[in-house]
Amino acid sequence: MTGKRRIAWPGRPFSGVHFRVDAVYQRTIGELRARGSLLWLVFTPLARDATAAALQQVVAEIDAGAASAEERAELYTALLVMAAIDPWGHTLWKELVTMVEDKEEGLLRRTPIIGEMIIEAEQRGERRGEQRAIAELLGRLFARRIGRQPTAEEERTIVERARAMSPGEVEDALLDLEGEALARWLAEPIRSS
Structure with missing residues (x-):
């Protein structure tokens, strides 16, 4: 879905925002990966073909591709938040927590929102x-x-x-x-x- 939201008066030059809503939960992990950015990988828990094995590869890709420890932590946090949504009932959150903790011990407990979710x-x-x-x-x-x-x-x-x-x-x-x-x-x- 695409759209725009105009905030300028009619008859004036356009001022506002153009947007596109992308139903990432309807995509496959391959389609998200093909977009070429680590950012899209955080939506893989929502993909209809999400599995623990596929998410293990995603965690490895984020680990290898993140520019810094801070970026990696932010991507892992977003990944876990998306796993908590779980529209398909994959129930992969626990496995994902374990995978991320294996890569970066203690990271999740240090991340306020995820630490609270774990506790x-x-x-x-x-x-x-x-x-x-x-x-x-x-x-x-x-x-x-x-x-x-x-x-x-x-x-x-x-x-x-x-x-x-x-x-x-x-x-x-x-x-x-x-x-x-x-x-x-x-x-x-x-x-x-």
């Missing part, structure tokens, strides 16, 4: 891991008390109760209540402590 992703992973461990432990207790594995809904309720109350209080209920009493307790509205 946030790690924290989300830790929280998911903790929640999964709590769900598994409490699910095993449920299975021993009821004699079957919890349904997905029961498991969700157990985890919600562990968040609202505390894992210990839920554990106590799972140990103290049996059969129907435990099922009724799970069906009750959650009261936070």
Whole structure:
């Protein structure tokens, strides 16, 4: 798509901007590479044919072609931001972080926006891991008390109760209540402590 935005009064010489919107997410890595500039390589995570192997080559090209360490850091940062967008569901961000860190250890954590993204992703992973461990432990207790594995809904309720109350209080209920009493307790509205 091309266009222009005029800011001068009608009848006056043109003053404004001409622009072209390029749908880089519709391009292949080969098409982006053929444009002949490292700048276009930062859009490769958006390419419809993006793979971990292809991005490894892109990282190597940026590493070899950047004029300075500063330019390389800026290109890597842009590359990672584009990987976070991920319109095709390639989920290559983690692999890309590893590739860039292999080339330039510590660079990403020193880059404010990417460092924050990495820390946030790690924290989300830790929280998911903790929640999964709590769900598994409490699910095993449920299975021993009821004699079957919890349904997905029961498991969700157990985890919600562990968040609202505390894992210990839920554990106590799972140990103290049996059969129907435990099922009724799970069906009750959650009261936070």
